[in-house]
Amino acid sequence: MMIKYRVHEVAKDLNVPNKDVIDTLQKYTGEVKKHMTALDEGELDVVFETFTQKNNMENLDAYFAEGNRKETVIEPEKPDVSIQPEKPAAPAQPVKGPHPAKAAHPQPDQKPVRKAVKPGKITPVGPKPQKAPVPPRPVQNTLQRKPQQQTNNTTDSGIRRPAGRIVDTHASHVELDKYNEKYDRLASEKINTNNTVQKQKLTQRSSQYRGRPRNSRKETESERLRRIAMERKAKPITVQIPEEITVGELALRLKATAAEVIKKLMAMGVFAAVNDVIDFDTASLVAMEFHAKVEKEVVVTIEEQIIDDSEDEDDNLVPRAPVVVVMGHVDHGKTSLLDAIRHANVTATEAGGITQHIGAYQVKLGDREVTFLDTPGHAAFTTMRARGAQVTDIAVLVVAADDGIMPQTIEAIHHAKAAKVSIIVAINKMDKPGANPQHVLEQLTEYDLVPEEWGGDTPCIPVSALQKTGIKDLLEMIILTADMKELKANPDRAAKGTVIEARLDKGRGPIATMLVQNGTLHTGDILVAGTTVGRVRAMTDADGNKIDSAGPSVPVEITGLDDVPTGGDIFNAVSDERLARELVEQRRNEMKEERFNSRTKVTLDNLFDQMKQGDMKELQIIVKADVQGSVEAVRQSLEKLSNDEVRVNVIHGGVGAISESDVMLAYASNAIIVGFNVRPDPVAEENAKRDGVDMRLYRIIYDCIDEIESAMKGMLAPKYREVALGKAECREVYKITSVGTIAGAHVTTGKITRAAQIRVVRDGIVITEDKIDSLRRFKDDVKEVAEGYDCGIGLEKFNDIKQGDIFEAFMMEAYKE
Numbered sequence: 001m002m003i004k005y006r007v008h009e010v011a012k013d014l015n016v017p018n019k020d021v022i023d024t025l026q027k028y029t030g031e032v033k034k035h036m037t038a039l040d041e042g043e044l045d046v047v048f049e050t051f052t053q054k055n056n057m058e059n060l061d062a063y064f065a066e067g068n069r070k071e072t073v074i075e076p077e078k079p080d081v082s083i084q085p086e087k088p089a090a091p092a093q094p095v096k097g098p099h100p101a102k103a104a105h106p107q108p109d110q111k112p113v114r115k116a117v118k119p120g121k122i123t124p125v126g127p128k129p130q131k132a133p134v135p136p137r138p139v140q141n142t143l144q145r146k147p148q149q150q151t152n153n154t155t156d157s158g159i160r161r162p163a164g165r166i167v168d169t170h171a172s173h174v175e176l177d178k179y180n181e182k183y184d185r186l187a188s189e190k191i192n193t194n195n196t197v198q199k200q201k202l203t204q205r206s207s208q209y210r211g212r213p214r215n216s217r218k219e220t221e222s223e224r225l226r227r228i229a230m231e232r233k234a235k236p237i238t239v240q241i242p243e244e245i246t247v248g249e250l251a252l253r254l255k256a257t258a259a260e261v262i263k264k265l266m267a268m269g270v271f272a273a274v275n276d277v278i279d280f281d282t283a284s285l286v287a288m289e290f291h292a293k294v295e296k297e298v299v300v301t302i303e304e305q306i307i308d309d310s311e312d313e314d315d316n317l318v319p320r321a322p323v324v325v326v327m328g329h330v331d332h333g334k335t336s337l338l339d340a341i342r343h344a345n346v347t348a349t350e351a352g353g354i355t356q357h358i359g360a361y362q363v364k365l366g367d368r369e370v371t372f373l374d375t376p377g378h379a380a381f382t383t384m385r386a387r388g389a390q391v392t393d394i395a396v397l398v399v400a401a402d403d404g405i406m407p408q409t410i411e412a413i414h415h416a417k418a419a420k421v422s423i424i425v426a427i428n429k430m431d432k433p434g435a436n437p438q439h440v441l442e443q444l445t446e447y448d449l450v451p452e453e454w455g456g457d458t459p460c461i462p463v464s465a466l467q468k469t470g471i472k473d474l475l476e477m478i479i480l481t482a483d484m485k486e487l488k489a490n491p492d493r494a495a496k497g498t499v500i501e502a503r504l505d506k507g508r509g510p511i512a513t514m515l516v517q518n519g520t521l522h523t524g525d526i527l528v529a530g531t532t533v534g535r536v537r538a539m540t541d542a543d544g545n546k547i548d549s550a551g552p553s554v555p556v557e558i559t560g561l562d563d564v565p566t567g568g569d570i571f572n573a574v575s576d577e578r579l580a581r582e583l584v585e586q587r588r589n590e591m592k593e594e595r596f597n598s599r600t601k602v603t604l605d606n607l608f609d610q611m612k613q614g615d616m617k618e619l620q621i622i623v624k625a626d627v628q629g630s631v632e633a634v635r636q637s638l639e640k641l642s643n644d645e646v647r648v649n650v651i652h653g654g655v656g657a658i659s660e661s662d663v664m665l666a667y668a669s670n671a672i673i674v675g676f677n678v679r680p681d682p683v684a685e686e687n688a689k690r691d692g693v694d695m696r697l698y699r700i701i702y703d704c705i706d707e708i709e710s711a712m713k714g715m716l717a718p719k720y721r722e723v724a725l726g727k728a729e730c731r732e733v734y735k736i737t738s739v740g741t742i743a744g745a746h747v748t749t750g751k752i753t754r755a756a757q758i759r760v761v762r763d764g765i766v767i768t769e770d771k772i773d774s775l776r777r778f779k780d781d782v783k784e785v786a787e788g789y790d791c792g793i794g795l796e797k798f799n800d801i802k803q804g805d806i807f808e809a810f811m812m813e814a815y816k817e
């Protein structure tokens with residue numbers, strides 16, 4: 001219910017004559033009010049604002065200084081007191097009125113508000129809650145509209161003069177206590193000299209509060225804040241601030257209110273809300289404003305706690321065996337070569353025993369060892385790279401001497417180059433009559449692999465996997481290359497490496513082949529591998545022998561993990577099993593979240609955004625086409641698109657359908673695949689979809705160049721998709737001179753609209769696509785015809801309409817992914 005607040009009541013409360021209020025209202029509203037007139041909210045606002053303005057307070061410090069002095073005079077045991085002015089004509093202090101103390105020293109340029117307060121004049125005046133006619137106004141708005149006035153307002157109430165009651169009446173929900181505290185602190189900082197005054201004041205205030213039955217919770221909170229402010233002043237607090245912190249959290253740590261922190265931020269020109277995140281530097285500045293000592297909070301992740309990732313001292317490093325992968329075109333002899341290498345090093349007695357196959361093995365040459373990943377082809381190799389594992393040091397590229405370089409050879413070259421590993425070419429099948437190693441060497445130069453014998457730096461070794469010739473030369477070359485790379489590791493630390501492959505054995509549980517890359521792995525070690533954890537229960541080497549420890553570059557097979565890890569997962573031997581399990585749990589959650597979140601793989605649609613964010617320095621592209629000529633033409637045109645911000649780099653070009661391995665390479669290298677007159681094979685298509693690899697298929701080279709150029713400029717045209725509208729069946733054909741052929745059609749599903757495109761389908765075959773020229777019901781042109789109705793449809797170009805033709809109406813809709 002609205003309580004009436006009449007002119008004379010307002011005047012009385014403001015301690016001004018009725019006339020002053022009436023005059024003020026007349027001035028602003030143009031109406032002359034009677035002293036019994038009840039005022040509405042707007043009118044009350046005007047009156048309060050006016051009298052507040054008149055009694056504005058300018059100097060807070062003086063106000064507080066006076067305030068403190070004055071407080072000592074007011075008797076604390078009389079909580080609800082109001083200071084009565086000597087002259088009723090003097091305006092009382094309403095919302096934004098001055099402190100009475102100020103009135104004791106009237107400023108020449110200000111109207112004296114009231115005369116000096118004398119203790120004897122203090123008389124109790126109860127609050128007038130029933131005269132609270134003004135509906136609450138949001139504090140926020142008040143603050144926004146008149147920040148200065150709000151300050152005065154709160155200041156006014158800050159000392160809890162009875163006049164504060166009037167403030168309460170005006171804006172009943174203003175949290176005065178909050179502002180009380182703020183200005184108390186402000187004043188105390190300024191005064192800063194006399195703690196006794198402050199204390200006395202607080203004691204008084206506390207006793208005032210004790211005398212009040214209402215609002216005890218708020219008061220307690222206010223007291224608490226004051227106590228904190230006191231503590232903060234007495235002993236500066238030390239805050240720990242991380243790299244980033246929310247405003248709310250910072251306020252909590254500073255034992256301040258969020259509003260205080262926000263205010264300080266605003267003073268620094270930073271506009272942040274309570275949930276916004278600010279950086280360490282900004283937060284530190286704010287903390288300093290609160291006289292707090294700042295310490296940087298270092299967040300130690302579980303990983304940092306249990307995984308030793310420190311750099312090795314040079315003194316601790318010892319040479320390690322190179323890790324080699326064999327790659328090449330199908331049937332060029334990868335498996336045969338791997339077998340030949342393996343058997344060349346196995347004694348006759350051992351030979352029979354090699355039944356086990358763990359995905360990697362080591363061979364000896366004198367006192368040196370070489371580790372081979374027994375995973376022919378580049379699939380596993382690229383998968384690992386895609387997962388961030390750099391496992392191999394050297395790639396042996398097998399090229400059949402009678403066949404030369406083939407598409408998969410080229411792919412292998414690009415994969416190896418993208419992974420930045422050394423390439424050694426093994427020219428295989430040298431025993432074959434048609435072997436032409438010279439031709440292979442010539443072909444290699446086309447891919448920037450200049451043979452050593454021609455002055456380049458690519459070693460090319462002729463071998464025969466079948467006859468086991470040249471194997472030793474190949475191994476020697478591998479060791480020589482490894483020596484040049486100075487491959488080293490520290491065996492005296494916790495093991496770290498990569499999962500090569502893993503499977504689930506019914507009897508033994510998860511089994512993983514792992515390559516130790518640094519440190520030494522022992523049985524009993526606690527392992528974290530990707531999102532799996534466990535303790536090494538049993539460990540065997542590549543020959544199936546039980547071993548207790550494995551140093552750098554040694555492949556082993558282990559059991560004991562609680563789940564099957566994924567090939568390419570990095571593993572670490574860690575110190576604490578409980579934390580290890582916690583870490584794995586955390587990783588599993590992160591993985592789930594990552595899957596949930598959108599992918600960040602580059603696509604033509606997000607290319608510009610990534611460029612803008614500076615994430616893209618190179619746009620990697622894989623080109624597949626139906627003929628070699630197109631591949632080259634596209635490569636050249638695309639590379640010319642490079643600009644200052646982004647270099648366009650065609651990492652692989654080949655002839656034929658887009659294969660699984662193209663997608664894998666694109667995924668590993670964050671590349672886009674463009675295809676000309678080629679299609680992806682089903683597996684490639686599915687993998688591309690799964691991995692978020694952008695595949696663009698074109699029929700015209702110009703379209704491709706144009707689209708990529710547009711994408712680089714952020715002006716990629718939107719994609720279109722077809723939206724089916726409805727179908728109509730042609731039941732009669734009318735040939736009308738000067739108009740053409742009209743189909744007398746019946747709409748069987750959906751609707752046919754005038755703007756729709758029409759696909760004419762005859763016996764399941766698409767005859768043509770056209771636009772509607774005329775759409776009529778009887779003699780009227782119509783915009784659309786709904787299902788179940790007959791209509792006449794004429795097409796723009798197509799005239800050869802036949803009875804029974806199906807008209808599929810559709811529209812092309814632009815969309816963005």
Ligand SMILES: Nc1nc2c(ncn2[C@@H]2O[C@H](COP(=O)(O)OP(=O)(O)OP(=O)(O)O)[C@@H](O)[C@H]2O)c(=O)[nH]1
Nearest residue numbers: 329330331332333334335336428429432464465466
């Ligand atoms: N004459 C001759 N034939 C060889 C030689 N190396 C391999 N072959 C034959 O070439 C064929 C393919 O050999 P693989 O070792 O299976 O070739 P791959 O590259 O592993 O083939 P995929 O596993 O299908 O990619 C087999 O019939 C081998 O016997 C060689 O040095 N000389």
